[in-house]
Each structure stands twice: as structure tokens, then as C-alpha cells.
Amino acid sequence: MLDQNFTGKSFLRLTSIKDIIRFKLGRKRSEYLEKLDLVAKKILDEGCDFSGLSFYIKKGKKIFKPLSMESVYSLRRVNKILGRIYKVKQADRDTITKQISSLVSDTSHYTILKGDIKGFYESIPRDSVIAKIESNRILSYQNRRIIRQVFSCAAVSAVPGLPRGISISSSLSELYIREFDRYIRALDGVYYYARYVDDFIIFCHTKSDDIFEDVERKLKQLDLNLNHKKIKKIRSEKLFDRTEQLSFLGYEHFFDCNSSVKIRISRNRIRKIKTRIVLSFLDYAKNNDIPLLCLRLKFISGNYLIREPSQTDGNSQGLMAGFYYNNKTLSDPQQIKELDGFLMKLCRSKRGSVFRAIGATQMHAACIATQGISFNKGFNQRKVYAIAKTEFSRIKDCWKRESDYEKQ
Numbered sequence: 001m002l003d004q005n006f007t008g009k010s011f012l013r014l015t016s017i018k019d020i021i022r023f024k025l026g027r028k029r030s031e032y033l034e035k036l037d038l039v040a041k042k043i044l045d046e047g048c049d050f051s052g053l054s055f056y057i058k059k060g061k062k063i064f065k066p067l068s069m070e071s072v073y074s075l076r077r078v079n080k081i082l083g084r085i086y087k088v089k090q091a092d093r094d095t096i097t098k099q100i101s102s103l104v105s106d107t108s109h110y111t112i113l114k115g116d117i118k119g120f121y122e123s124i125p126r127d128s129v130i131a132k133i134e135s136n137r138i139l140s141y142q143n144r145r146i147i148r149q150v151f152s153c154a155a156v157s158a159v160p161g162l163p164r165g166i167s168i169s170s171s172l173s174e175l176y177i178r179e180f181d182r183y184i185r186a187l188d189g190v191y192y193y194a195r196y197v198d199d200f201i202i203f204c205h206t207k208s209d210d211i212f213e214d215v216e217r218k219l220k221q222l223d224l225n226l227n228h229k230k231i232k233k234i235r236s237e238k239l240f241d242r243t244e245q246l247s248f249l250g251y252e253h254f255f256d257c258n259s260s261v262k263i264r265i266s267r268n269r270i271r272k273i274k275t276r277i278v279l280s281f282l283d284y285a286k287n288n289d290i291p292l293l294c295l296r297l298k299f300i301s302g303n304y305l306i307r308e309p310s311q312t313d314g315n316s317q318g319l320m321a322g323f324y325y326n327n328k329t330l331s332d333p334q335q336i337k338e339l340d341g342f343l344m345k346l347c348r349s350k351r352g353s354v355f356r357a358i359g360a361t362q363m364h365a366a367c368i369a370t371q372g373i374s375f376n377k378g379f380n381q382r383k384v385y386a387i388a389k390t391e392f393s394r395i396k397d398c399w400k401r402e403s404d405y406e407k408q
Helices: 008-012 017-022 029-046 069-086 093-104 126-136 141-152 167-185 208-221 236-240 267-287 290-301 333-348 353-358 360-369 375-380 389-399 402-407
Strands: 054-058 061-065 111-116 190-196 199-204 232-235 246-248 251-255 261-265 303-307 319-322
Touching: 008 029, 008 069, 017 389, 029 069, 069 141, 069 167, 093 190, 093 199, 093 246, 093 251, 093 261, 111 208, 126 141, 126 167, 167 190, 167 208, 199 208, 232 236, 236 251, 261 333, 267 290, 267 333, 267 353, 267 360, 267 389, 290 333, 290 360, 290 375, 290 389, 333 360, 333 375, 353 360
Parallel strands: none
Antiparallel strands: 054 061, 111 199, 111 232, 190 199, 246 251, 251 261, 303 319
């Protein structure tokens, strides 16, 4: 029987080093447990007040963020239990990318269909999801109460569907869309299907128009809609003769001159990386803070630890992120050379808007200080830098306007 209780021990298994600092849990395990036990008791006695949820706007959509210890830990615990009871989890981006690369290399004729579910989180009927959770009673009363409380708070109830940024929204959406996934996989002619949140891809041998009709019909049955602006159809012949490439989940799959399938980072992501490099230098022009510039370039090109090793979840190495870990399946070395060339050219250039903003003296100092920082080390040597999580917000601060900069 799955333990669904709220206890200090169950919360400790969901705690990161960042949480210990953020919530001032103390210096040793006994102190962590003491404070987390109090949080668990408060949730059990009083429920959880989600009225203090904050939010920010990203691409016109509200992203919610729990702030209090009670809201953070109650949602994490419920999400963990949801995943275990209903066996739901988000698909792995790297696994999908590797599978697609293998399928693309098949020399037989096939058609690839790509699509997007319009307004995914906002379109999912929350009443249907909650009714499903309430009806089977597999989830304990305490966990169901937390779900009701978060959806009934004023900030969340004001937006349609499932609130973005709330951990349980991911699990609940996966639970709801499961019927769609099963239906598409069973369609005649479909031999591969994968979905990552709202993006899906289908490999088939039958008439693709009929399959898109089936996709749209099933989505409508679930009160969801296909985003017609993002529908894409690619025939294998176009890939074989290199007149097209397949873009999915931030990667591009293409045939090189030797007819081998390669994977590279999408143009949009490359542009985003270059934009962040430029913005880091422009911010350096204002603050003259060389250590911060180096920290930002290490963050962009290297790797870093985002969660400490934990014996409780079987992860002995901790959770890593960074250029290699975010682009594991990259197989086109030319892109790494391209990024290093861009960084080197920016440092050594004696003309252009960045050079004029910084000035010769400061640029020379930056060029010396940033020597040794490279994407080649980050990817091929998996260079790991000791970057404190408390520095993340300061590192990312100058990238807040990157979308505006890219439009120029």
C-alpha cells in the first residue's frame, strides 16, 4: 500500500539544498526534520492556504509560483503521489530525440506528421480532471483536499484549465491526455508516436491527411484543439535528398553529405545562446564586473549541479544541467565550433556595437579573463563549474529582455 501521509520524512525526500537555504531549515538533518514536521502538521490540521501564490507573465500566459513552505511542500508531495498512483510522468526529451534519429535513418518511404495542441494547459477542462480524481478515491482525502484548495483559490480560479507553473498540473495533464495518446498509437498506419507536453510527432505509412483528421476529431472529443498554424508534414524523400530537415523539441535531424543522420541544435536555440552571450557583454559594459561576466559565460557554455546527490531517490550523482546536459544528443560538431567562434570573435573584435559599448580597455580585460571558457570544454569534456544556486537569479537577470533583443 502506497504511503500517502504528510510527514517531515516524506518532505525531506523532496528537499534540495536550495530549499534548505531558502527556508532556513538549519544546519543538520535533525533540524530539517523538526521544521518539516511542523509544516506537515500545519497542513494536516489546517489544510493549505494558496492565497499567497505569486505569478509572472511569460509570452502572455500566467506562470504561478508557490512561495510558502506549506504550499511548496504540499504540492510537491501530492504530485509525487499522483505520479506513483497513476503511473504518469512526462516523456523524456532525449529518449524521444534518439528514437526519432533512428527512425529517420530508415531507407523505406514514410511520412512524418508534426503537430501542436493549442493552449494545452489552459484548454484542459479542470472540472473533468478533478471529477476523475474524486470518483475513484485512490488518492487519499488529504491529497484530494489539497487539489481542491489550490484550484479554488482566487488567483488560480481566475484562469482557465490547469495553472502553469504548479507541479500537479503536469501530472494531471498527463493523466487527462493519456486517452489521446492510446488512440493515436492504435491508428492504422501509425508505427511511431511521441508527445512532449503539447508537441507531438507521428511516423506513418498511410494517407497523412486522414490521420490528421483522426487527431483533430479525438482532440475535440476531449475539448482540445489542434493548432493548425504548427501542422507540418515531411516526406522521407525530402529528407533523403537533403531539401528538408526535421525539427522537433529543439533539435534538427538531417542527412549529411555521407547520407548519415546527424542531430544539431535548432536555429532558434542557437540564436538564443548567442543572444545571451551578447547581453552578458552589454551588461558588463554597464557594471564592469568581470567575475559576473565569467560566471555567465560558464553558465551558458559549461555545466553545473542543480540538485545534490541523494540516497533517498537513488541518485548518487545529483542532477546536472548545462550545455552538455541540455543538448546530449547533439552529433554535429560544427555547431560547437560555431559557438566558440562566435564567442572568440566577440572577445577579439575591435569594431561593432558591443565593442563600442564596452571600450578597448574593458574588452581587453574581458578577453584575458574569459580565456579557457568554451563550448568545446562544456560539451566534449563535460566541464562542470561550481555555481551556487543562489547566483542563478543574478546570472539570468540581464537576459530578461532577450526576446525583445532577438526581434531587433
